[in-house]
Amino acid sequence: MQTWGMSPVSRGRKNGKKPSPKESAPARRTSRPALSSVPDIRDQSPRSHDDSETELRAFTADMLEMGGVLRENDDPLMAEVAGATLAVLDALTEGSVLTEGSVGTAFLQEIVPRLEAAATGDALAVLLAVGSVASGPVSAAADAAAGRLAAAGVSRPRWADELTAPLVAGDFQRRYDDEGVAVFLSCTVERAGRPHAFLVHVDPSACGEAADLLVLPAEDLPRVLEEITAAARKDKVRLRTETLDAEEFRWQVENALDARAVHDGELPFEDDEEAAPFLRFGEDDAIPFGEEDGEDGPPYEALAFVLRSRLATLPTPRKPPAPHADDDEDDGIEVFGGMAGLVRMLDERGMDPAAVAAGPLANLTGQPGLPAVGRPPTPPLPKKPKRAKEQQAPIYQVKIGLRGAKPPIWRRLDVPADTSLTRLHAILQAAFGWDDSHLHVFETPYGRFGTPDADLGQRAERPVSLEQVLPDVKAKIGYTYDFGDNWEHQIVLEKILDPDPSVRYPRCTGGRRAAPPDDCGGVWGYGALLEILDDPAHPEHHERLEWLGLDNPADLDPTRFDAQEVTAALSRLR
Incomplete structure (x- = not known):
């Protein structure tokens, strides 16, 4: 039995078009041989009913050559995979074979008769392979042609009977x-x-x-x-x-x-x-x-x-398919049929549709009773740039500002462009002195990344690099830490620099003011905390000092910032 593994193009494939051999991604596999001896019929361009007789003969010859390989093999799985490969080729399909389950009429009307006319074991092997995976008229035609060849004395491949085994x-x-x-x-x-x-x-x-x-x-x-x-x-x-x-x-x-x-x-x-x-x-x-x-x-x-x-041989799942993120994210509700369904749902739950339309729906849409307008679809995440093994990633100069802070609180960092978002999270925690005791999320044009959570709409951050979500100078993303205090940061790509061999990255090259302590209540709570510490007569003054572990209010200096101290904190991450 062969080992077949595909490493398809995960981010750049698609649109119903099949890749040419040069576009097909190389596969990682075991040392066992794969279908190396099977002619690469993907080299053939799609052929219609108007194709010349020469082209039809050439294509049939390629299939017969593949049939010869299949006939010499004793594994029915190889025949299934070969038949499925034929079924998904543009040359044999009309529409989506994966959704409609049948190959196109070109194969039905042109190729099946030619294979049967060849009346060889190679032709019989191809017809059996296609019939094992196709459905509808093509399956019937391939099976019927194979049956007539077998009845005429053409020898069946060794794996033919095994195809029908449970x-x-x-x-x-x-x-x-x-x-x-x-x-x-x-x-x-x-x-x-x-x-x-x-x-x-x-x-x-x-x-x-x-x-x-x-x-x-x-x-x-x-x-x-x-x-x-x-x-x-x-x-x-x-x-x-x-x-x-x-x-x-x-x-x-x-x-x-x-x-x-x-x-x-x-x-x-x-x-x-x-x-x-x-x-x-x-x-x-x-x-x-x-x-x-x-x-x-x-x-x-x-x-x-x-x-x-x-x-298909396993029990049918009783729970419905999981919704695709692109299908249920901010899609809104269709105005006519959708609103009627919404009203029925609310009525079944004992809720007053009129009250909901005048309240929550109006608040969400600005127009009572009208559905929310869906946002544009999220663009696909850019691919990671390809580099030679010894080539270093460029350095991103990014500025991170704490939203709502007055006076501004910000840091300027030099970070390798290929830094993962997981590591970037650790870098930001060190740069602002947070203690990483709460949840976080990166808000990007390509989606939300953090700890994977379907309810929060968050995808895994670990496989994603900084340069994927900040592809160009002036690009921006958000970073929120602690969903209670809601520390929102804006990250802006200011410059793309060449790496300096004498510098250890990441490093801090600028900034302003100390960051607030964790759990102080957000930007508003931090302002209130500073006022309390500045007033020894305030009833919460000593309580707040004790909470911070400070003996003197001056030990919390909101104006303090030292880039070298931040860089030292970043160095401890290595």
Whole structure:
């Protein structure tokens, strides 16, 4: 059995267009051979009914050559993947094969008759492979043609009977970390005594999409999982293991595949030479599936197609699919049908729709009874710039100001552009003297990042770098610390500098005034605290001194600032 793993373009793929071979992301895989001997039929451009006879013959010849490889193999999984690869090619599709489940009429009307006319074992193998994954008229035509060839004495491939054997899935596991860096869903499937495994890498920072998908021999799964755990441990990420039941596993995997399908329909394919390997915790560490990068593996869509067929054998989830973040974030309510549904919902809950329309709805929209207007969709997160292994990231000069503080309180820092948001959070805590005892979030044009929390609409910050959310000079993002005191900061990219080998980063190069202490009640509470400390006769004066652990009010000097002290605090983060 082959091992097939795809490392698709996670941020630049999509828009329904399939990538050319040069655009396809290289795959990380084991040393076992993949479909290296199968002709790369993705090199063929789409062909319609008006294509010349020469082109149709050439395409049929390519498929027969692939059929020869399939006929010599004894693994039915290879035939399924090959058939799914055919099904998702532009040359054979009209519309979305993943949603409609059938290949186009060009294949039905032109290719199937030509394969049957060839009357060879190679043609029979291709027809069986397509029939195993297609549905509707194409499946019927491929199966019928295959049946006629078999009846005429054409030898069937060894795996033909195994395609109809029942599938038995098990060993459903979920591996995850507490910081929301990555999730891995795995299972094994056995058919006719042949066990294989699926491993899905879920990216929590991208709406929980299936970022990568690996199909491998079941006996190789423990080793691959050990490599994943070791790679995580190297980056100080602890993976936990959870056993799932079949229904929950199907629900989680289908949500990941569906989120990926939404993204694949939103963004155009791009030539992404920096496509991530199957897993990357740090900037340079990838799981060592093998020494060579395969460029001839099946596309992600084909593997997902086969995986969905396996999921269909599991119990149907009783809970509804998880809503996609892009589907339910500030979308508003449709004025006519939507408002009627809202009124029915309020009535069922014993609430007065008229009172709600005159109150909360009016407050939200400014117009009684009208729905809120949805905000523009969040743009996709920019990709991380690709650099040579020895090349250093540029230095970002950023100015961080505390909103609402009068006189202003701010810091100017030099930070490597590839600093993760997790580390940036630690840098900001040190620069302002916060004690990191509360929640925080980064507000960016590309979404909210912090500790992953679906209720708060926050995605994982750890995989995101500063340069992704501040791509240009004068770009701005927000940083809020302590949702009670609500310390809001504005971070502005002032300059992009070349790194200085004599300087240790991050460092502080400027600023003004001391930062408020934690838990003092926000900007307003800090002002009140300073007034109390300045008045020895105030009834709370001694209580506040004791709370701050101070003997003298002068020890809290709001005007004090020392860039070298801040830099020293930053150096202790290393």
